[in-house]
Amino acid sequence: MAADKKRKHTLASSFKFGFEGIAAAAVKERNVKIHIAISVFVILSGFVFSISKYEWIAIILSIGGMISMEMMNTAIERTVDMYTKEYHPLAKQAKDIAAGAVLVFAISSVIIGFIIFLPRLLAWF
Numbered sequence: 001m002a003a004d005k006k007r008k009h010t011l012a013s014s015f016k017f018g019f020e021g022i023a024a025a026a027v028k029e030r031n032v033k034i035h036i037a038i039s040v041f042v043i044l045s046g047f048v049f050s051i052s053k054y055e056w057i058a059i060i061l062s063i064g065g066m067i068s069m070e071m072m073n074t075a076i077e078r079t080v081d082m083y084t085k086e087y088h089p090l091a092k093q094a095k096d097i098a099a100g101a102v103l104v105f106a107i108s109s110v111i112i113g114f115i116i117f118l119p120r121l122l123a124w125f
């Protein structure tokens with residue numbers, strides 16, 4: 001029966017699979033690499049401008065959400081590609097909607113970045 005065949009994994013192995021996923025995305029996905037590079041820059045800027053605790057919370061949520069969103073987009077792309085290499089309108093919708101989700105999060109992250117850093121940058125010059 002299907003339920004009997006279902007494999008059980010320990011919590012430790014589930015974490016291991018998760019870390020393997022992070023490593024695969026960080027090594028293979030250009031967009032994830034770009035997000036990691038931008039995140040390092042934003043974190044350094046946070047220290048340079050001594051941002052507040054609540055601003056750090058907004059930045060951490062934005063960075064974590066952005067990288068997670070990009071990884072989900074990659075997972076959807078991989079799943080669609082595994083299912084079909086042929087043109088299919090639903091494959092296009094799946095990929096475009098996933099890409100749109102990344103874009104929505106990216107726009108809100110950029111707005112958060114502007115709210116936090118723009119006044120400080122303006123005060124600097």
Ligand SMILES: Nc1ncnc2c1ncn2[C@@H]1O[C@H](COP(=O)(O)OP(=O)(O)OP(=O)(O)O)[C@@H](O)[C@H]1O
Nearest residue numbers: 031077084085086087088089091092093095096099
């Ligand atoms: N099987 C398919 N059927 C229909 N349209 C597709 C299919 N595969 C891809 N597309 C269209 O082509 C676009 C680009 O697809 P692709 O798989 O190269 O993703 P991408 O967004 O360029 O990926 P990456 O994030 O790796 O740059 C998709 O957003 C989608 O509109």
